[in-house]
Amino acid sequence: MEMFCYQCEQTAGGKGCVKMGVCGKDPEVAALQDLLIYLLKGIGFYGQKILEKGKKIDKETHKFVMDAMFATLTNVNFDAERFVEYINKAYKIKENLKELAGNIEENIPDAANYKIPSTKEEMIDDAKKVGVMADEDLDQDIRSLRELLIYGLKGMAAYAHHAYVLGKTDETVNNFFYKGLAATLNDNLTIDDLFNLNMELGQVNFKCMELLDSANTGAYGNPEPTEVLITKKKGPFIIVSGHDLKDLKELLEQTEGKGINIYTHGEMLPAHAYPELKKYPHLVGNYGGAWQDQQKEFDNIPGAILMTTNCLQKPRDSYKDRIFTTSIVGWPDVAHIEEVNGKKDFTPLIEKALELGGWQEDEEEKKILVGFGHNTVLSLSDKIIEAVKKGDIRHFFLIGGCDGARPGRNYYTEFAEKTPKDTIILTLACGKYRFNKKDFGKIGEFPRLLDVGQCNDAYSAIKIAVALADAFECDVNELPLSMILSWYEQKAVCILLTLLSLNIKNIYLGPTLPAFISPNVLQVLVDKFNIKPISNAEADMKEILG
Template sequence: MSGMFCFQCEQTAGGKGCTKAGVCGKQPDVAIKQDELTCALVGLARAAQGKSTGKAADELLMQGLFATLTNVNFDGSRIDELKKLVQAEKEKLGGAADLDPATLWKGDPDIVSLRSTLLLGVRGMAAYAWHACVLGKTSDEVTSWLYKGLRAIGEEHTVEEWLGLLLDLGQANLKCMALLDEANTAAYGHPVPVKVTTTVEKGPFIVISGHDLHDLKQLLEQTEGKGINIYTHGEMLPAHGYPELKKYPHLKGNFGTAWQNQQKELDGIPAPVVFTTNCLMPPRPSYIDRVFTTDAVGFPGVQHIPAVNGKKDFTPVINKALELGGWPEDKKFTGVNGGSELMTGFARNTVLGVADKIIEAVKAGAIKHFFLVGGCDGARAGRNYYTEFVKKAPPDTVILTLACGKYRFNDLNIGEIGGLPRIIDMGQCNDAYSAIQVAVALANAFNCGVNDLPLTLVLSWYEQKAVSILLTLLSLGLKNMYLGPTLPAFIYPNVLNVLVEKFNIKPISTPEEDLKAILG
């Protein structure tokens, strides 16, 4: 393959595709290597057809796909190593031809669009499957679908067959998110509401970013009694709600806002930062010496913490925290709107535990409408739409939220209804499963379909896990969703027309216009 092409994230160049270098910071050689790894994984899936694959191949499949997500692995040597492992595992299964990288993003535009959407959804689902796997939870059905999806990438299908595969993937991803929910709650308990400070106490500390709760647990165990405080960052914020994590007194608070602000917020930070998953941005010279990666994450020149028999030794991170020493006095930070306290922990167990109050409030007219305002954050202009939407939402409405898009408004205090906060943070992006379970329960309580509820989804997207979640929502028949800040570059006009016709997906406009259209 002679050049790079990547249009898998919301910020892709010109809204069409990155061809010279990734807007994310990914270099052309790494982009090409990731395409080659993807095509080798298709070969592995072909070799696995009709055979018993085993743990090594299954885990490699998940890790390989995870490494190709946006803002995860920028290290070409690590991608090369993964490809070698894939080829070796493929030969153990009898061998098969890899997909030709030159064909990955080429062909009839509509087919390219559908094929790409499937591939990106498979990548997102693989990330969730891997998080469950490290906690000992796997599903033959979920893993089999990852193989099936990859094989489909290299096959010919009609438009109708591609659409069927996309909806099948959505259903498989729902099962995958349920698996991860089971893994997290079995290991750490059901989340409970908690207030999280944004003040960093004086002294040594470590910031941990990403989604992997297992990494956080190991870090908490290894820092216990060492005088080092731990602060979450980005999608790790919801960890504060889990009983088995919040019981550690040195899990103190949350540092920073959403991922796209990290180069500014980490500038000169007197503490190490551990990236467990996306979203890593190329570290600046002022703090690259204190950045650590683990799992699928990688960046050239950054120290990596490997897993050995499932365990990780965070000693280098701990030593760096003690060496840097932290700030000499408490450091007060605020969210993007000036708030200094964040609430999280409203997963399905908590929300359904007060379902009677919610139902009563709806029947009494105290709650007129629910909005799920969630998804990914990002740097593209226009994302202040979500802040303004929440600010302008009438006081008799409730805002459900999840994923890092909430950093646009999660420090706002917009009051309560019947003792419940109007902003209800349900967790990470994968906790869309919780939101789905709440919606289904409410629909059952009101004896109606989910689309008949006073509920509107207003979603922001950035990377491939958002794609897998969108396919899950479509597979459940959810309609009338608002999507922004821009529509995916890989969904070409004819495909978009089908989605609009079948599901009435709408691009966001302005908060005022959209609220008027939704509420009348």
């Protein structure tokens, strides 16, 4: 059985995974994900018809759409049986929306009329007819823009999910999922139509990231500069990876007084800066680096691990008995903790940590600084502006994004190291692990490296840039600011669409360009926004600074 997937940066040969996903996704799971997306397009068709009639769609359907989209994002869910459940539920929802939509006086696309079979094997057979490359005659630019829209929607689904679990939702965001999904079934849409829809997605995702920022800060306070331990402490421990701050908070509550140290990992590092999370003394530090190092870092580890969202890799046998998933995340035969009546019981995770005993001694302490979200940075804006006007700060570099294992990503380390001492580095997402443990010194009272947060905190970076542009009475593109971005999966796609929809230009992007972007679409992006593939750190630095 073969597959085809090219949604992530590490896709095989830079063209597409056809035997096995580089991420670890097998052809069976790939097929079921394709079929789920096909059903979601059918949901989108009926959902859009309902919205056009001025009717509303219930919040349970909104939640299913965002969760199902999120489940197909790279490195999230690898469990075939969970996808069969999603497919069965998607079909029921599609049929319910079909009834609610009423009479439709136009040709109904196949995805909206599709009836699911009863077995997983039949579902996999059907999936072969509906995958990315199923329609061999489809114009490659149309395919490219449709896939760009789908992957952007997957990324936005992750952010919408995180906001939703904290009680924040927005009808504009919710409703755009139906509009975007329906658009991929509409053969009457031109290249210009689809391009404009991708730009609209960028605008809607900006609203979604703002919503998530409001949810996180409303629940846990504004991030503040905080030193974080990055070395081991003696005793039992649990490592928490992913993005879900609510899961972390519940675990902190359930482990109080139990003698268990809690470490963040990967994208969870910014949690240490939130007042309502860092008040727990047993949130002791951050363990390890970016997601792609987890197999090595978790190997035979004497503690338990909780994966709250992506990025999950295939667990090695040496720690498969001590890694737990929750929420959207899944791997076959790995313990999964479900939410029951709005709460999660982490007892099995806690018991495993106590059983394993943890590290036997303390390491010599080392710390890094996090917590430079928009609230903190903008509170210092007068001093920053003065430093720029005096010539103390010559340039700002935003260096960050999704990290990955492909060779060539050392570019971002080299670039950070080559930044002149009169420049400031803003960084976010797991791309920062390439250099965030290095000492870049200070400019006056400002650390040269300012950790803005995780990938959804791109909203903070944009807000900072817009505020500086307002202060200097110029366009964002006229600021002494350069964006050096890495991408890996679909959250990075929707962030890029957001930046482009705000007409932010001259972005350096790497380590490779997306395989799903056709040459013609790429040329439009280059012509319109001057997107630049990274070359080498020295040459790009010279081009930027002159």
